[in-house]
Amino acid sequence: QLQLQESGPGLVKPSETLSLTCTVSGGSISNNMYYWAWIRQPPGKGLQWIGSIYYRGSTYYNPSLKSRVTISVDTSKSQFSLKLSSATAADAALYYCARHKIVGATGGIDYWGQGTLITVSS
Amino acid sequence: DIQMTQSPSSLSASVGDRVTITCRASQSIYSYLNWYQQKPGKAPKLLIYAASSLQSGVPSRFSGSGSGTDFTLTISSLQPEDFATYYCQQSYNTPRALTFGGGTKVEIK
Numbered sequence: 001q002l003q004l005q006e007s008g009p010g011l012v013k014p015s016e017t018l019s020l021t022c023t024v025s026g027g028s029i030s031n032n033m034y035y036w037a038w039i040r041q042p043p044g045k046g047l048q049w050i051g052s053i054y055y056r057g058s059t060y061y062n063p064s065l066k067s068r069v070t071i072s073v074d075t076s077k078s079q080f081s082l083k084l085s086s087a088t089a090a091d092a093a094l095y096y097c098a099r100h101k102i103v104g105a106t107g108g109i110d111y112w113g114q115g116t117l118i119t120v121s122s
Numbered sequence: 123d124i125q126m127t128q129s130p131s132s133l134s135a136s137v138g139d140r141v142t143i144t145c146r147a148s149q150s151i152y153s154y155l156n157w158y159q160q161k162p163g164k165a166p167k168l169l170i171y172a173a174s175s176l177q178s179g180v181p182s183r184f185s186g187s188g189s190g191t192d193f194t195l196t197i198s199s200l201q202p203e204d205f206a207t208y209y210c211q212q213s214y215n216t217p218r219a220l221t222f223g224g225g226t227k228v229e230i231k
Contacts, residue, residue: 035217047166047209049220060218063123096165100220104213105172108156109220112165 002027004097004113012091012120018084022097022113029078030055035100037109038071038082040093048093052100053080092120124148124212128223134231141197143226145210150190154214157186157195160225161206170195171213197228205230 008020022036029036038050051061053071061069065084073080084091094115101107125148135141145155153173158166168177170186173193183198197204210223 037220039220046225047211047222049222052217052220054217062219098165100213100216102217104154104216105152108158108168108171108177108211108213109166110168110177112167115165 002099002111004099004111006095006097006113006116008116008118010117010119012087012118013122014088014120016087018082018087018091018118018120020082020095020097020116020118021079022081024078024080024099029073029080030075033102035060035102036073036080037098037100039096039098039109039112040091041096041115042090042093050082050084050095054102087120089120092118094118123219124151124214124221126210126212126221126223128208128210128226130226131224132227132229134229135200136231137200137202139200139231141200141204141228143195143208143210143228145188145193145195145223147191147193147212147214151212151214153189154212154216155186155188155193156211156213157184158209158211159204159206160209166209169208200228204228 012018035052037052068085070083096115097113099111100109155173157170160166174186207227
């Protein structure tokens with residue numbers, strides 16, 4: 001059974017960089033049928049896609065966050081990571097890592113991590 | 123950018139009721155539409171993909187329909203465990219963009 005687990009500091013100071021890592025187990029991060037994504041959910045609000053990465057390193061980002069986001073992958077560790085610079089209170093949210101098909105017609109986001117809560121405060 | 127609009131934003135229903143949730147896309151997304159269920163404190167769970175295909179393990183009381191810009195999620199007979207928030211998501215331009223609807227909270231009447 002595939003499992004995804006987010007890790008990283010739960011508290012980030014304003015203007016600093018939020019950094020999270022997702023560790024994939026029970027399956028291969030190098031599966032050529034899937035992208036790996038970061039999705040966030042502010043408390044009491046809806047879901048926002050942050051960006052996705054393929055195991056070979058190609059990335060796509062939400063245009064509203066693109067200037068501050070970097071997603072990278074380390075296949076040797078079966079991990080992918082998120083960096084979000086210049087954090088503000090608006091970035092406080094539950095951050096999920098997840099997996100989705102490379103072709104939208106064949107499936108949705110089928111595996112999710114449990115989520116990690118990020119607070120932005122000095 | 124494709125915008126996704128769900129309605130209603132919340133509804134109250136009783137166990138056994140038939141429940142319908144609507145999702146509208148700002149442009150045609152053919153059948154590239156997925157539905158998720160999220161319970162408090164949990165990650166979303168994929169219910170329906172490609173507008174009408176039931177994800178493995180999902181009860182058959184859940185069904186999806188629609189194409190183009192208008193889509194529907196139907197729960198044929200609401201069960202106690204179905205009280206949750208439901209989200210639609212377009213996958214037309216996966217992986218370049220994944221967009222969610224605003225969510226529909228299904229509450230106990």
